Amino acid sequence: MESNLTNEGAAAHIQAQFGAAVVSVDMPYDMLTMEIAAERMHDVIEWIRSDAELQIGFLTLLGGVHYPNDKGREFAMVYHLHSWTKNFRIRLKAFLPAENPSIATLTDLYDGANWMEREAYDFFGIQFNGHPNLVRILNEDSMDYFPMRKEYHLEDETREDKDDRYFGR
């Protein structure tokens, strides 16, 4: 399938619609990556689905990333979307502060977002406003921390027989 949509064209098209909500545009490894203000993320995803020029209507993946040293932007929510009619992929990011990592849910647009958002909550503690059932999914319910956050090391920190400088991060 030939795509007549270019990264630059799509970026300009989205920027023309949302203006300042588009914080930055990048194209690592030829994939359009845009940072969107968190409060507009839902609107952008809704709009790119219905816009005739983009028709980006398949939610491929969503998930969190933790950047503990980035003050005020400790959590990132990364959305991968795909237009099957134009064969065009896009990656949208929103950064959230550690005090209140919350973003609007996509469950009203994509039913498939339900479990992926529960997973992001389970791993990182990101709150999805409007999610119908935001509870843990893979870990047990009584767990009292969010294990994918960087402060939780994979191995027991009191171990002395392994030196982290030689074995992983």
Added chain:
Amino acid sequence: MSTFKEDSAYDMPHVGLSNETIDGDIATLNLGPTHPATHGIFQNILQVDGEKILSSEQTVGYIHRAFEKLAERRPYNQITPITDRLNYCSSPINNIGWHMTVEKLIGAEIPKRVDYMRVIVMELARIADHLICNSVIGVDTGALTGFTYLFQEREKIYELYEEICGARLTTNVGRIGGFERDFSPEFHRKLEDFFRTFPKVFNEFDSLLSRNRIFMDRTRGAGPISVERALNYGFVGPNLRAAGLDYDVRVMNPYSSYEDFDFSIPVGVAGDTYDRFMVRQEEIRQSLKIIEQAWKNLPEGSYKADIPEFYLPPKEEVYNNMEALIYHFKIVMGETPIPAGEVYHSVEGGNGELGYYLISDGGRSPYRLQFRRPCFIYYQAYPEMIIGQTISDAVLTLSSMNVIAGELDA
């Protein structure tokens, strides 16, 4: 919790169950977590009125092994064994998908021969994956015979894996940059043998079920989903194609030289168990066609890319050659510099688009690695597909969706 749907769009006219409860006597039934009919560890708490399912609540995560966390502490080459354990019915596709993700990150140039070898291995894996799924659909409808026939052939595919990498189930096949060795003469002999016997056995299996009146009555209309709902739920792979949409990563975003091969994408119409079965049957034939083309036209050249910083040198050289020793040490200790960046790469796994989202900060292990596990995303639709159906259809629907616990729970 999904609730009882009042409209009868998903009802089966041939079973003719009423939408109204007869005596208001509703029972709760645990389907799973450990039951032979679930083919994995899944729990479904069903509310049933007689045989008819009114609601279903799912519990997943029984074999969650924190792969994404584990990956943040492992060097890149040590992540391959983790991917084995996602969809363990087609491990080589997971392995090779991961290798290609890293190759994309480091910008490695891959020889054509490696591409073709990978295609052969991946299509063998697809056949093995679909064989399990389809023969198990047979078992769940009460036809054990076909299962025993096909498992002999699946054994031959596992022997082929053994010939390539020495392992069978969790294959850890290949390396970043290619394969550890070229296909052996024994591999070619066994593949020839497979081509001689498999089509015959497969056709016999096909003739046992595909146009079998009992099987068709049993599977048609069981666990259907419309293409719109399937898309909304993020369906991919054979399950989506059974609903009528021909999305296939191999065609949409060709990788590993898939654009060189001539094959077609089968699609269904009803999105029910029968269509899922038939789509997988046809995909097996198409996979055979691809393997044949790749095998006949296997290009000359090296079975590995020229990336000594990432590809382990041969053991003899490590003992006799200073450079090889240094590379060996750096790779094993995870000291090879990796570019910082982020990539998303996807392959057509046994269950559809299997994606890898990798963020590297230049460290020895990924900063973040997220797997797009197709099972995890489409298994959400299960309650919607079985509400209004019978318990026995729920079992069939589960096996025809090919939900693999390893991939579901990561």
